Amino acid sequence: MYENGLWVFGYGSLIWKPGFEYGQKQRATLFGFQRAFCLWSIHYRGTAAQPGLVLGLDPASGARCEGVAYYVGAETAADVHEYLRARELVSYAYFERLLQVRLADGQEVPALCYIVDPQHSQYAGGLEPAAQASTIASAAGSAGPNRDYLLNTARHLHQLGIDDPDIQRLVELVTLS
Numbered sequence: 001m002y003e004n005g006l007w008v009f010g011y012g013s014l015i016w017k018p019g020f021e022y023g024q025k026q027r028a029t030l031f032g033f034q035r036a037f038c039l040w041s042i043h044y045r046g047t048a049a050q051p052g053l054v055l056g057l058d059p060a061s062g063a064r065c066e067g068v069a070y071y072v073g074a075e076t077a078a079d080v081h082e083y084l085r086a087r088e089l090v091s092y093a094y095f096e097r098l099l100q101v102r103l104a105d106g107q108e109v110p111a112l113c114y115i116v117d118p119q120h121s122q123y124a125g126g127l128e129p130a131a132q133a134s135t136i137a138s139a140a141g142s143a144g145p146n147r148d149y150l151l152n153t154a155r156h157l158h159q160l161g162i163d164d165p166d167i168q169r170l171v172e173l174v175t176l177s
Helices: 074-088 129-138 146-160 165-176
Strands: 006-010 024-041 052-072 094-103 108-116
Touching: 006 074, 006 094, 024 108, 024 146, 024 165, 052 074, 052 094, 052 129, 052 146, 074 094, 074 108, 129 146, 129 165, 146 165
Parallel strands: 006 108
Antiparallel strands: 006 052, 024 052, 024 094, 052 108, 094 108
């Protein structure tokens, strides 16, 4: 499975904290999904008593999500995959899929993606921005305040030149609260 290495698509915290060594990093686009605060976090950015919200790749017709793709060589791909499973599948609220992404250089490659499961009990799709902001402003978990997760994501998207109006709106709402 890993003889040609592995591409990994990051759209949230994987952009600013991949947690693994990689040989190449490029901007990338995944079609048919949107980046959304659509998953209750009871581990990293919230607790069972006060859940936070984290990003998920939520299926949406005509949508596209810009992020980054990391290339991991064949010699470390299995270890990176194991690490990502432990990190991303902590509550099995995501599906692990190999999906085509378009790299900045025009190549289309299969990349490991973590897609939110809309049937999972932690799915929080469709929350209004004000409700998202209220949750993000007040929640914290084992990885720190939910606010930091949002602000780190927004800062790194900006550094990559990725415009995400929904993220920017949430930053505005959270910093006002």
